[in-house]
Amino acid sequence: MANPTYAAIDVGTTKVCTVVGEVTPAQELRILGVGIGPSAGLAKGMVDNIQAAIEAIASSVERAERASGTRILSAHVGIAGPHVSSMNSRGIVAIADPRNAIIDGDVQRALESARIVNVPTNREVIHVVPRYYVVDGQDDVVDPVGMFGSRLDVETHVVTASTSAMNNLVQCVEGAGVRVDGLILEPLASAEAVVEVEELEQGAVLCDIGGGTTDIAVFDRGAVVHTAVLPIGGLHMTRDLVVALRVPQPSAELVKREHGHTIPSMVDEDDEVDVDAFGAEGHRTVPRRLMAEVLQARSEELFELVLAEVRRAVQPEVLSAGVILTGGASSLEGIDLLSEDVLQLPARVGRPRHLAGLSDILHDPAYATSVGLLRWALKEREIMFRSSPRPVAPIGGLLRKVAHLMRVVLPQ
DSSP, X not given: OOOXXXXXXXXXXXXXXXXXXXXXXXXXXXXXXEEEEEOOSEETTEESOHHHHHHHHHHHHHXXXXXXXXXXXXXXXXXXXXXXXXXXXXXXXXXXOTTSOOOHHHHHHHHHHHHOOOOOTTEEEEXXXXXXXXXXXEEEESOOTTOOOSEEEEEEEEEEEEHHHHHXXXXXXXXXXXXXXXXXXXXXXXXXXXXXXXXXXHOEEEEEEOSSOEEEEEEETTEEEEEEEESOOHHHHHHHHHHHHTOOHHHHHHHHHHHOBSOGGGSOTTOEEEEEOSSSSXXXXXXXXXXXXXXXXXXXXXXXXXXXXHHHHSOGGGOTTEEEEESGGGGSBTHHHHHHHHHOSOEEEOXXXXXXXXXXXXXXXXXXXXHHHHHHHHHHHHHHTOOSSSOOOOTTHHHHHHHHHHHHHSOO
């Protein structure tokens, strides 16, 4: 019997990446195919042109299908954008018979009670992530199933998103012929791919610097305590270079990738770079240190905003594992050193690991979200098929499956 295959689609501002994978008998994630194409119809992580986005997604999906030799019928999709917000919520339930051990059904009821938060009508809950449980006053219980008690509390992290933004994204993916299994917040997905368990336990910040947005997830004692999406990313660095150097955007992007640095003092004063430019000559020579000064200014501004988000959740001093940078812009030289200087925390660049198959291209920070979405899909499958009196529904999945069913059954 063939191993079941899974697909994930990262619809970003600069690229669309579709990944197909399977779990081997040795429980290793094997990549079967990857489809990467330029993005269109998105700005700051949100759809602003439905038709252009559908075509970009369809192109990426088609490439992944050709590479893997499989048909992609459904996939998990990443969601980000400034419309995403989060809060922490507590759910409380009474155990019907304290003489019986707590079962999965009790845990599910507690999670559902935590989901009942004051959300405006134009927003929807997409995740209820359990942080820890409390059984009869006993704090920090990791898994209460099998324990005895009369009251079960759960501290959760609740993520909400704009209903219209979610529907636009779902419409684009389904317009490309792929059913959406679930929408996953991108920083949570990226953390699945690049953050180690020890780092989660000791406290860490996942900072995914994409093209149009920077996604943040703060972890403390193994659990997520804060998530946020900032409307700043690598494209803003590129546009700064366009203005400073007076060059076309493709030229600025190329020179940023090949010669960019975020610490001017580490660049030789005499270093110069030839770039295609506006004007009669069509090209010019620019000092590499000037580029570094431009990139440093934007990067410092970004990390100041990241620090402000971290402080909304915890004191940065408790995050012993520091910052894990990922996303395409984290490949800039010196950006880890600059983040250490601004955030006063250890920093490293995170790359997806523990992959087999066609995975060479995915060992790049730009594909952390894509790999993480695939890992999240596998995690949800484990939860769904766990043998228990009442399996726990995938986080945020129950309402989404109902919504999808309504879209299929009801006429448009």
